[in-house]
Amino acid sequence: MANIGVLIETSDNNEVKKTNFGVITAARGEGGNEIFGLLINGSGLTCKDAVQEYGIGKLVEISADGANLSSNPELQAKALAEAMKHFEINALFGLSSMQGKDILARTAAILNAPLTLDCVGVNLAEDTVTKFHFAGKTFATIKLTGECRICGIRPNAIEAKAGPCEAEVMSFQADVQDSGRMKVKELKKGASERVELTEADIIITGGRPIGSEENFKILHDCAEALGEAAVGASRMAVDSGFAPHDMQVGQTGKTVSPKLYIACGVSGAIQHFAGMKTSKVIVAINKDPDAPIFAKCDYGLVGDMFEVVPALTQALKSDN
Amino acid sequence: MQIYVCIKHVPDTAVNINVVGECGFDESVKFVMNPYDEYAVEEAIQIRKKAGGEVIIVSVGKEAATKTIRSALAVGADRGILVKTDTQFLDSSLTAQALTKVIEQDGSPDMIFTGKQSVDSEGMQIPYRLAAAFDMPVVSDVAALSMGDGNVTVEREIGSGSREVIEMTLPCVVGAIKGLNEPRYANMVGIMKAKKKKLDQIDIADLGLDINAAGTKLTELKPFPERGKGKILQGSPQEMAEELTQLLKNEAKVL
Ligand SMILES: Cc1cc2nc3c(=O)[nH]c(=O)nc-3n(C[C@H](O)[C@H](O)[C@H](O)COP(=O)(O)OP(=O)(O)OC[C@H]3O[C@@H](n4cnc5c(N)ncnc54)[C@H](O)[C@@H]3O)c2cc1C
Numbered sequence A: 001m002a003n004i005g006v007l008i009e010t011s012d013n014n015e016v017k018k019t020n021f022g023v024i025t026a027a028r029g030e031g032g033n034e035i036f037g038l039l040i041n042g043s044g045l046t047c048k049d050a051v052q053e054y055g056i057g058k059l060v061e062i063s064a065d066g067a068n069l070s071s072n073p074e075l076q077a078k079a080l081a082e083a084m085k086h087f088e089i090n091a092l093f094g095l096s097s098m099q100g101k102d103i104l105a106r107t108a109a110i111l112n113a114p115l116t117l118d119c120v121g122v123n124l125a126e127d128t129v130t131k132f133h134f135a136g137k138t139f140a141t142i143k144l145t146g147e148c149r150i151c152g153i154r155p156n157a158i159e160a161k162a163g164p165c166e167a168e169v170m171s172f173q174a175d176v177q178d179s180g181r182m183k184v185k186e187l188k189k190g191a192s193e194r195v196e197l198t199e200a201d202i203i204i205t206g207g208r209p210i211g212s213e214e215n216f217k218i219l220h221d222c223a224e225a226l227g228e229a230a231v232g233a234s235r236m237a238v239d240s241g242f243a244p245h246d247m248q249v250g251q252t253g254k255t256v257s258p259k260l261y262i263a264c265g266v267s268g269a270i271q272h273f274a275g276m277k278t279s280k281v282i283v284a285i286n287k288d289p290d291a292p293i294f295a296k297c298d299y300g301l302v303g304d305m306f307e308v309v310p311a312l313t314q315a316l317k318s319d320n
Numbered sequence B: 001m002q003i004y005v006c007i008k009h010v011p012d013t014a015v016n017i018n019v020v021g022e023c024g025f026d027e028s029v030k031f032v033m034n035p036y037d038e039y040a041v042e043e044a045i046q047i048r049k050k051a052g053g054e055v056i057i058v059s060v061g062k063e064a065a066t067k068t069i070r071s072a073l074a075v076g077a078d079r080g081i082l083v084k085t086d087t088q089f090l091d092s093s094l095t096a097q098a099l100t101k102v103i104e105q106d107g108s109p110d111m112i113f114t115g116k117q118s119v120d121s122e123g124m125q126i127p128y129r130l131a132a133a134f135d136m137p138v139v140s141d142v143a144a145l146s147m148g149d150g151n152v153t154v155e156r157e158i159g160s161g162s163r164e165v166i167e168m169t170l171p172c173v174v175g176a177i178k179g180l181n182e183p184r185y186a187n188m189v190g191i192m193k194a195k196k197k198k199l200d201q202i203d204i205a206d207l208g209l210d211i212n213a214a215g216t217k218l219t220e221l222k223p224f225p226e227r228g229k230g231k232i233l234q235g236s237p238q239e240m241a242e243e244l245t246q247l248l249k250n251e252a253k254v255l
């Protein structure tokens, strides 16, 4: 029996993000191992019910003696590495989210452990993971060796399956010192509370013809009608100044794999596909029937986005 | 300031990748500088302009990577070093060790720049491994940077449109993303000058690394199946919208 760790990510209000459940499912594999949930920012009490449902048997609250772990990624990674050693955890799983990627990479660097990020599949028995190379153009299988390994999983890539057990909550005090070399001075919140693209189940994206920042309103309205949907942009829309860079989907923007991706006024350039081709269902709305995006989507709507998108918003609303 | 910039020679993102054998691909396609590394090079050049010093380009790759190194020299970097390997997919830890060794042998970095990720193998970890090896602080996904006195303030994108403002002491490692700056293009003069700049080459075998110690090994590369032409809906915007809503609910079951 091996000890396997799962770094649990919580939201601002201290709830377990639901994207963790697929990660726990992957870490559980065929069973037979002890699964540790590792919490850096979060209370065992509020997280216990959610994570034990998926098979976390031990839930560890990590803190540091005399140092504040919150918003100090360097210290967090040191504490996490210590906890892994203490509990003899030789495989660590986590989310390949913005926060997860950073802390997993820091931890792997400290432990000098092999690391694979953005994995979409895990085979514990064979010690292999699968992920994309070349932005979704190829699918790679990677064999991991060594005493300890760390693996980040793309949000929503692995389906969550319940496997209930009773979690024991415990705490671990790491002995780490702040090097004082880096300090998070401020958190600049985005202009609006947006759903993060890389963690969203549904995404609606606007291309260059959206024409202005204000016009993104039709997409935000539709996103609302779709549920917890995020709004993205093509590079042309970003470079034209209609949307901030962090809304860009694609090769030089974000890689997403939601259940549903709706591209509005996006031509379907290879670099755009690079960021969204692994979405489960792709819908294209474009006024040119010969737009390349129609050749690689599931549903195509030929029409003016300024007419079709509001109509879709309406149809979704009246359907609810 | 002695500034090192790590750049990777990768296939152009616009080309198709044809898988060859178990885990190779047809490498006769166009190769370019890893797109994120362009922002790293530009930032280093801008800092040198103000603070003085030297910008040194380092790359681990095949002989052909000299072309990409020259392109960085053409936009203003001072000199380059290539660590030669015979594989495009070297384990990340080994790559970081190779970069560390050549940088150590060459000088003492005040800053090390990288991109946030390679677009071929998508390891997303070299900046962190370099930082650990040099015992420096590191921030990746950096979209803004300003130099202070003995320190640097960076803005890291953390999702949902938010950023963390982080101050680090020098020396440090920075992983760049798009938005950090506007990379300049090379002009004729730059390209001519680049031909005369120093570009050292060293074989990875001569760095004394244990190549067999790789913790990750690519065992299979497969093309990802393209999706076919979709179902094209007909009718007025309202009709199409209603039909799509039903299809997403009942056929695709994603709503
Ligand atoms: C190194 C590199 C990296 C890149 N990275 C990215 C990236 O990360 N993300 C990215 O998106 N691109 C990226 N690109 C750019 C990419 O090649 C395309 O230029 C870009 O995706 C095109 O954006 P677009 O589809 O919004 O605009 P366009 O190509 O201008 O297409 C607009 C589409 O909208 C349609 N249209 C026009 N008006 C309407 C209307 N009223 N209603 C409906 N449809 C309408 C048109 O028929 C057309 O198909 C990159 C390019 C390079 C070289």
Ligand SMILES: Nc1ncnc2c1ncn2[C@@H]1O[C@H](COP(=O)(O)O)[C@@H](O)[C@H]1O
Residues within 6 Å of the ligand: B006, B007, B008, B009, B034, B036, B037, B040, B058, B059, B060, B061, B092, B095, B099, B113, B114, B115, B116, B117, B118, B119, B121, B122, B123, B124, B125, B126, B127
């Ligand atoms: N072979 C390499 N040679 C030089 N720099 C590299 C190499 N591989 C990765 N890097 C740098 O590390 C960054 C992150 O790469 P990766 O961790 O492979 O995703 C890249 O943007 C480059 O700046």
